[in-house]
Amino acid sequence: MKAVAVTPSQKEVGIIEHPSPALHQDDEVRVRTIDVGICGTDREICTFVYGDPPSGSEHLVLGHEAMGEIVEVGANVSNLKVGDFVVPSVRRPCQDKNCLACQSNLQDFCSTGNYVERGIKECHGFMTESFVEQEQYLTHVPDNLKDVAVLTEPLTIAEKGLAQAWAAQQRLPWVRHYDGEKPTGKGLNAVILGAGPIGILGAMTMKAAGFETYVYNRSPAPNPKSDIIESIGAKYISSQDTPLEDLPKVMGSVDLIYEAVGISALAFDALSILGVNGVYIFTGIPAPGARIPIDANQLMRDVVLGNQAIIGTVNADDASFKAAISDLAYFKQHWPEAIEAVITKRFPVDDCRELLLERATGIKNVISFA
Ligand SMILES: [Zn+2]
Ligand SMILES: [Zn+2]
Structure with missing residues (x-):
């Protein structure tokens, strides 16, 4: 064969x-x-x-x-x-x-x-x-998901990422709202870095979880990716219109960042906008190579003084696959x-x-x- x-x-x-x-x-x-x-x-x-x-x-x-x-x-x-x-x-x-x-x-x-x-x-x-x-x-x-189920595996990256974020945020009982059995991001803001498939599926996952969801990407809108983002009720922001440091002015406190670009310079710049008690999920894998300058003292001060959690996540477990199928059904319905x-x-x-x-x-x- x-x-x-x-x-x-x-x-x-x-x-x-x-x-x-x-x-x-x-x-x-x-x-x-x-x-x-x-x-x-x-x-x-x-x-x-x-x-x-x-x-x-x-x-x-x-x-x-x-x-x-x-x-x-x-x-x-x-x-x-x-x-x-x-x-x-x-x-x-x-x-x-x-x-x-x-x-x-x-x-x-x-x-x-x-x-x-x-x-x-x-x-x-x-x-x-x-x-x-x-x-x-x-x-x-389920039979009714077979036309989109090829997206399950890439979606599991977001599902595991979100599960890690919830695990970290168990430390904040006042944001541990539940919607039935599931934790909910209602009242919280999430930023997705990048609008490739991992970023778009991440945005859908965060939006479905109740977060006010923003996708930060290079290309100016409108484009096919921004059309998808806007159609689910998330907001697409181009780096050509809004510098990264202005994002908190646009959206308020940045409670969760889901990195899906694999570009370390942007990923570390974004760490400086993470809010107090925020959680940052890294999913990208940059090629080893040139060193980038970062303001390490400021970043370390922010992480410590802001009780921030930074989590890397790779691959996915069985629970993430089940969550992905469940979310695909939600996406397909909504x-x-x-x-x-x-x-x-x-x-x-x-x-x-x-x-x-x-x-x-x-x-x-x-x-x-x-
Ligand atoms: Zn893949
Ligand atoms: Zn092993």
Whole structure:
């Protein structure tokens, strides 16, 4: 069957012939791939800076943002059946019995670094006609969400980020409002840095959680991204109109910053506008390289005197996948056009080299195997 793979030893990217996978364990299912999203991680792997094939393989099958339909189930699969739509998670635990995170099914917090990641690190991904996965790493997708469920994995970044923010803000009992079971951001202000797919999905997540939500991005409005942001009732602010330091004048106290740009200069500049008792979530991964000047004394004073929390977050756990499916249902109900507009276009697999190697365009491009 066809798969999209990188062969680092040959510096090659493209379609290869890959053996069809079979079930090897009773808790596995075989999934017919429908959609696979392409993101910056895939494009970086195609520049061979990282992305390791599994041991014994010359190539790594790409793809970690997938949605598919179950076509075969093992004897011990209990909660999924043939015909169900599912999304897989990405990271698989390390084998170290002393890694309490992996032993607790929280491999997103793995402490050894010996985890593997499908489509990224030492494990084949999902950009292929079908794949096999254990039931525990799959999240069920309700039928009415199948056209947007390829966004689940990138959305989990925001879900885990928000969960970390709530965990930190448990220290502030007066802002720990609840809306039923869920904490709510009502009365609080959030800033999203960047309006790529992670930023837009972050804005939707914060808005759905009740925050007054602002997205700060370089391009002037109107543009396709600002249209999506404004249509969900969040506010889009261009850095070309409003300098970062003026944001608190526009929006009031900055209670939460969700960084989704991966540009350290902007990310650290934004730390200076974080409000008292605020929480800052970093999600971007800048390339190592040139040092940037920052006013470290002022930033450290602000962090200490303002009781600020700065949290990095990567990957996602099972709870974040469930939260993402639940939020996708909310987005689809309240902002159907906006969530559909995040998916720029579906392409046949034969277009993979252009999508992976040429200049990035649109918001979220998807390879469709259906
Ligand atoms: Zn991705
Ligand atoms: Zn581990």
